[in-house]
Amino acid sequence: MSVARSQGGLVAGVGRGEQLNLRSFRNRPALSLLPLVPAWVFLLLFFALPLIFVTGASIFDESGALSLQNFVRLVETPVYWRILLNTLDIAFWTACITVVVGYPLARMLASGERSGTSFLMIAIMVPLWTSFLVRALAWMLVLSRYGVINSTMLSLGLLDTPARLVNNYPAVLLAMVHGMLPLAVLTMYSVMQNIDPALSRAASTLGARSGNAFWRVYFPLSLPGVASAWLVVFVSALGTFIVPVLLGSPREMMIAGSIVEQINNNFNWGFAGALTVMLLGATLLVYLVFERTLGSSVLSGGAVSAATGSGRSGRIQQRIRPLGGRILAFVGAVTVHFEKILDSILGQRQAGSGLLLKITAWLLVAFLILPVVFVIPVSFSEDRFFSWPPVGFTTEWFATYFTSTVWMQATLNSVLFAFVSAIASMVIGIPAALVLARRSVPMRALLMMLVLMPIVLPNVIVAVGLFYIFAYVNMVGTIWAIIIGHTVLNLPYVIITVMAVLKNYDVRLDHASWTLGAGKLQTFRLVTMPILRAGITAAFLFAFVRSFDDLSIVLFLGAGQLSTLPLQLWSTALVGIDSTLAAVSTVIFGAVCIVVIVAIRIGSKK
């Protein structure tokens, strides 16, 4: 009941719990910020410092003298500004579409209907676990000249010549949204899971039609999830470069590709540093706009600043909030109107919208899972070029994978690094998220920016920078170097996901627990943790997968002596012409299905 009341309070205006909480900590502000320290120090030491090493090269000219020539050239070359705009445009629309499309899926997952939940989970897990390279190739398989769609249409006589479906803007967006959906869905799901269903029922009891109950009660409560999902997808999309190269046309060029190009093809380290600074600057700008308008009010801290009336963001949000309420009321009214029309057609309440939600969800499931499913027959194809339709039948690619100790060792290494770095980032990240979400923190925007930056940058930048740091302390080529590198990449996902879940968390539950005699740790273990479970699981998954997909960190910090699955895939695909890539993807597909089904079986038995 108390959860419900505090959430109600939040919607109406300011959570009383937060006010109370603020007062109790105001006396000891320094102490309350203590949990931030590990994350802060970690990111400063292993991210900010290395970054200075890399971007530092940008303020020197070829002769090694201090110079602004790289930045002058950057400002004077319009092509990079156009590429930057492209990048922002693609990332923005990817984030918007992903969040809108992912919302019904997250809602379905959160509604906890038994039927179909495991299938839904599989659909979300499959693209999440599929390597970015395989995902891009899968889309090429579907969309290309003689791909799945075209060859089907041609054989059915629906087309005379193949349609041009790939190497354009829509193809890039499609593949980006596909890759990012799991991230968005799980982030929103972990927030929605903590919304008390009694609230929606209460709204119905009080006479609200489902349209109004949704838009005026449920939706505002899910907003922290929506906002952080948008943010995570946006920053992740900023750093993409494989998808636009493989599926886009030159018009979809993105800035991360330009940075990598400067390092790999033009050997211009100084200019790569300047481009990195530009990308970070643009990210900062977008983040500040996000924070000033939507972000802090829904993600964190907003209630605090609104309550104290301090800070510009507080004032802006005070103006925005009633406006937002009015907009939602309007949307609710419109929905109810349509609902009535739908009811009169179908003659039955509920059935309409429920059916619509189901159809939408199943279409999305197909969208998520089908491209990867088409890779399965390719992994048994005798043809070596990832082409459609598959030719003959062979298990050669699976044999290559399973009989090779190199591949097996690489897989094991990947799992080990992913597991340890995911744990490490949770240990550092969760306490930081607790503070960032609940207290007013000095230099918050700066801190959040530091948290977001590792997602935005191409991994190679982080890797090169860390190499310099680790070389200094003689750690290059150790397992720890890789784990620290991966923890830098994972940490942002953990912090943002957990922050989103915490937004709806009622601190008075903690207070009640303390009153009842529980210690702080006990409260965290028995009260806080169970509520955060969905968020923490999602955070763990993101962290694990992010590490599981990395190439550059392992290549650089492992000093080339150690292989992981992505590294092995990459070096095989670089020269070799075979379909081991498809076979590995099929193996992962199977493993994900088994794990999800078993996990859900165990869960439902309990």
Add this chain to the structure above:
Amino acid sequence: MKTIELSRRNALKVIAGSSALLAAPAILSRSYAQEGGFSVGIPGGYEKAFQTAFLDPYEQEFGIKPTPILAGTSTVEIKAQVETGKFFYDVRFSVAATGNEVLAEAGLLERIDDIDSEDVQAIYGALPEAQRRPTFLPHGLSAQVIAFQDHLDFKDYADIWDVENLPGARALRGQGKDTIEAALRSMGKRPSETASFLANEDGWKQVFARLDEIKDHVTNWWEEDSDITRLLGAREVDVTAFPHHRAMAAVQSGARIKYNYSQSMTTALGWVIPKNSPQAEAGRKFIAFCSRPDRIADFTMDVPMGPMHPDVMALLDPAFAVALPTHPNNVENIESEDVAFWHKNQGQANERFKEWLLG
């Protein structure tokens, strides 16, 4: 509550298991089994060929087993090693000639042209004066070939530009250097004429005007060799220009494509030793060993780059050798890229090219 207990206990077990592995001190840091051990940086994909052609025979002969290290595609790796003094390889195989230009200019490489070996000197001797570099010993040549689906016929670069008579999906590399050179070929310019033709703005304008003619007919602007190989093999692309050894491998893997060496521009790939490498001496000895004709011949059979040692061709199966760019039949058609020109102009040319692509 029970589930949490269970999973926590399991998690602890896993952590305990893996921490045993993690606690093993510096498993990866370099510790050589024998005196004189050293490491060789090899780009991804060549490990197997490298092992059989170079590493195993070297161990047999000298009793020392060099450690193969997976090297990235970027030369930033060498810069980072030299600047920090932490070397994870002592010799690096297969750096592009333009990469050497950057690294040598920054003083990041050891001199290797004074290696006391007949074979090394034979390779240097076979090079035109203008292409000799003291820090770089070529081990093979990569030549651009015109490759197309086997039901088509493209004789030269002008044919790629002839969209009226030879329809089909074109692919070009999304990098300034390669595609500007392709346009120059289609205008009848040789690689050695690039620098003089592009010495003034007028030349650049002509090149981009030529590129304008083909832009709408290019369906794929590819980046990686592996991508275009896949696109050709899956018949997504009808014609492109890409490295000959990729084309040979694709044909061997069942791709139904043809290729020819007409107007072929070549890039040398070679050995370098990072500056101050602690095992530079061992590295030099290894380079000398790998420059023997029989070693190069062995490697060439797996990775068919054009051998640059004059004595290698005689050791190869004639039916196979005839397909290589340095075979007497093809050698008339190939010509080296202008390394010095592209070293100076690569960045700007690429920017201008990208702007053109975006426009």
